[in-house]
Amino acid sequence: METIIQIHQLSKRFPVGNGEFTALNEVNLTFDKGEFTGLVGPSGSGKTTLLNIIGSLDAPSSGEVTVLGQSIAHLTHAQSAQLRNRHLGFIFQTYNLFPVYTVFENVEFALLLQHLPAAERRKAVMEALEWVGLTDKAQSRPAQLSGGESQRVAIARAMVKKPAIVLADEPTANLDSKNSHHILQTMLRLNQELQTTFLFATHDEKVMSYLRRIISLEDGRVVKDERIAAHSFIKSNS
Amino acid sequence: MIAIQLALKNILGAGWRSLLNIAVLSLAFVIILWHNGTIDGWNQQARKDTQEWEIGGGQLWHSAYDPLDPLSIQDAHAPLSADMTRLAGQGQLAPILAVQASAFPQGRMQGVLLKGIDPEQKVLKIPTEILQKNPDGALIGKRMAQALKLKTGDALLVRWRDSQGAFDALELNIAGIFDCNVPSIDAGQIWLPIERLQTMMNLPGEATLMVAASGFRPAETSPWVFQSEDVLLADLNTIIQSKKGSGAVLYGLLMIIALLAIFDTQVLSIFRRQREIGTYIALGMTRRQVIGIFTVEGSVYSILAIVLGALYGGPFLWYLAKYGWAMPTGGQDMGISISDRIYPVYGTGLVLGTIILVVIAATVVSFLPARKIARLNPTDAIKGKIQ
Numbered sequence: 001m002e003t004i005i006q007i008h009q010l011s012k013r014f015p016v017g018n019g020e021f022t023a024l025n026e027v028n029l030t031f032d033k034g035e036f037t038g039l040v041g042p043s044g045s046g047k048t049t050l051l052n053i054i055g056s057l058d059a060p061s062s063g064e065v066t067v068l069g070q071s072i073a074h075l076t077h078a079q080s081a082q083l084r085n086r087h088l089g090f091i092f093q094t095y096n097l098f099p100v101y102t103v104f105e106n107v108e109f110a111l112l113l114q115h116l117p118a119a120e121r122r123k124a125v126m127e128a129l130e131w132v133g134l135t136d137k138a139q140s141r142p143a144q145l146s147g148g149e150s151q152r153v154a155i156a157r158a159m160v161k162k163p164a165i166v167l168a169d170e171p172t173a174n175l176d177s178k179n180s181h182h183i184l185q186t187m188l189r190l191n192q193e194l195q196t197t198f199l200f201a202t203h204d205e206k207v208m209s210y211l212r213r214i215i216s217l218e219d220g221r222v223v224k225d226e227r228i229a230a231h232s233f234i235k236s237n238s
Numbered sequence: 239m240i241a242i243q244l245a246l247k248n249i250l251g252a253g254w255r256s257l258l259n260i261a262v263l264s265l266a267f268v269i270i271l272w273h274n275g276t277i278d279g280w281n282q283q284a285r286k287d288t289q290e291w292e293i294g295g296g297q298l299w300h301s302a303y304d305p306l307d308p309l310s311i312q313d314a315h316a317p318l319s320a321d322m323t324r325l326a327g328q329g330q331l332a333p334i335l336a337v338q339a340s341a342f343p344q345g346r347m348q349g350v351l352l353k354g355i356d357p358e359q360k361v362l363k364i365p366t367e368i369l370q371k372n373p374d375g376a377l378i379g380k381r382m383a384q385a386l387k388l389k390t391g392d393a394l395l396v397r398w399r400d401s402q403g404a405f406d407a408l409e410l411n412i413a414g415i416f417d418c419n420v421p422s423i424d425a426g427q428i429w430l431p432i433e434r435l436q437t438m439m440n441l442p443g444e445a446t447l448m449v450a451a452s453g454f455r456p457a458e459t460s461p462w463v464f465q466s467e468d469v470l471l472a473d474l475n476t477i478i479q480s481k482k483g484s485g486a487v488l489y490g491l492l493m494i495i496a497l498l499a500i501f502d503t504q505v506l507s508i509f510r511r512q513r514e515i516g517t518y519i520a521l522g523m524t525r526r527q528v529i530g531i532f533t534v535e536g537s538v539y540s541i542l543a544i545v546l547g548a549l550y551g552g553p554f555l556w557y558l559a560k561y562g563w564a565m566p567t568g569g570q571d572m573g574i575s576i577s578d579r580i581y582p583v584y585g586t587g588l589v590l591g592t593i594i595l596v597v598i599a600a601t602v603v604s605f606l607p608a609r610k611i612a613r614l615n616p617t618d619a620i621k622g623k624i625q
């Protein structure tokens with residue numbers, strides 16, 4: 001398997017008052033292409049912080065993080081923006097759709113940044129909306145969507161550029177059980193069809209039941225890293 | 239390009255708030271054009287009138303002549319040289335003799351200035367041909383006629399001292415009343431054939447000043463001093479500048495209100511749209527690009543304001559330029575030309591300059607709050623954390 005994320009002795013400290021708070025403490029991990037992996041652990045254990053650093057939204061305090069062969073600590077603003085734009089997809093707990101854009105425009109956004117011609121953008125956006133089953137909502141505004149639909153738009157927005165890695169921070173936290181399963185199955189299908197690596201931060205038991213690797217964090221340390229054989233129920237569900 | 243599209247969407251998405259900002263800014267835009275256009279139109283008209291009726295292409299003054307000092311007029315006269323007489327005959331110079339006198343309309347006494355001018359002159363627009371037909375008559379302007387309650391055919395008693403200091407008096411016949419916007423050739427002025435006034439004063443062949451025909455630059459020979467158009471129009475320029483300045487206060491205030499509204503909208507929206515900003519960054523924009531989006535929003539505001547202003551202001555401004563509008567009276571006392579109707583003139587420079595001013599100002603007030611984004615932590619912004 002091809003390694004696409006390499007984390008070596010990563011620590012992240014935040015200044016708090018006069019001192020520092022260690023949110024990640026000497027973390028060592030590698031992720032391969034096509035993983036469907038979750039970071040789990042109690043609140044405050046450092047899951048979001050780790051995802052943010054992998055996503056080059058935050059910088060390591062020490063240690064080395066290499067994403068797709070690029071060292072996160074040494075990227076310029078423009079380089080890390082480029083990395084996110086081309087190769088990383090983000091899905092947030094709060095969906096973070098642009099309220100004034102239509103569903104179509106929300107999904108199209110990343111492609112606009114890539115300066116793709118309109119016809120190609122249109123094709124890719126409609127394909128992504130098909131993946132998540134929302135082609136009929138293309139002209140809706142986020143305010144008109146349910147939570148589940150909003151999160152599916154967010155998935156389409158993350159996936160439309162066919163990124164190597166999708167980072168999803170508590171993607172199901174605001175969804176009911178039915179919608180959560182729907183979303184997870186969608187992501188699992190994309191993971192299998194496009195070989196996209198999915199990395200979750202989650203508390204959610206429902207999410208865990210889909211994961212093929214579970215990394216447990218506690219107080220900024222990796223305390224457990226277990227791999228799970230492929231679930232048989234996925235095929236019957238999807 | 240993306241930035242403009244996004245800005246447009248964000249502005250349209252914000253609905254009423256945007257419309258209000260755009261409306262106020264467009265109002266400032268239209269009022270700037272209207273006010274400056276009016277003053278420019280007035281300026282052009284006043285210059286044209288003043289040149290045609292009063293100063294021609296410049297004037298040769300007797301060195302003792304000072305129009306602001308009535309006492310100077312008594313001694314400010316000299317004979318024309320042969321050259322000047324020839325030029326006057328050719329219509330290049332119009333000699334004028336000015337004399338202090340007293341008029342007695344309806345038994346009251348009033349100081350006036352008698353002005354002798356060649357009835358055949360074509361240098362100024364004053365209708366002196368009336369004096370050709372009425373060599374014993376006098377011409378006055380409509381303001382003077384109003385002030386002295388005179389009409390054509392009335393008689394007016396005037397008294398003056400001739401060059402030897404002897405008092406003399408005469409009843410003048412008002413042969414014509416002319417209508418012009420230049421107060422300095424109207425208020426307090428009585429126009430006579432110059433030869434008659436020279437006889438009355440016992441100053442044959444003498445003049446106080448000479449008006450040059452447009453485009454003719456006479457030679458200066460002592461005691462004559464040339465006053466160029468620019469010098470003679472200096473007062474007008476001063477008044478125009480001060481009018482522009484006082485108007486700038488009005489629309490400056492409007493501009494400030496509009497710009498504050500945009501500034502306020504931007505500060506608020508950068509605060510409220512933190513999560514959106516964080517998401518832009520997560521989706522691969524640099525912070526500089528995000529600042530660009532917010533800055534361009536200001537420019538797009540201004541462009542929409544200009545479009546809106548053109549929609550309602552265009553017909554309004556065009557109508558005024560075509561049919562003119564009556565300026566509030568009171569300007570008559572300023573001693574410069576004001577016609578009854580002003581026709582605003584909107585020059586390319588004025589229109590372009592105003593557009594550039596509005597666009598730059600709106601862009602700058604949008605950029606100022608957007609700079610904050612450069613210090614924004616994207617991970618906090620994504621969570622919508624308040625800072």
Ligand SMILES: Nc1ncnc2c1ncn2[C@@H]1O[C@H](COP(=O)(O)OP(=O)(O)OP(=O)(O)O)[C@@H](O)[C@H]1O
Nearest residue numbers: 014015016021023042043044045046047048049050
């Ligand atoms: N910008 C920051 N400044 C100071 N401390 C921070 C900052 N960001 C995170 N922390 C701290 O780092 C620790 C880890 O935070 P993180 O958000 O990664 O936790 P988490 O595992 O995602 O928790 P949750 O499950 O509640 O989302 C927490 O104790 C948090 O208070």
Ligand SMILES: [Mg+2]
Nearest residue numbers: 047048049201
């Ligand atoms: Mg978290």
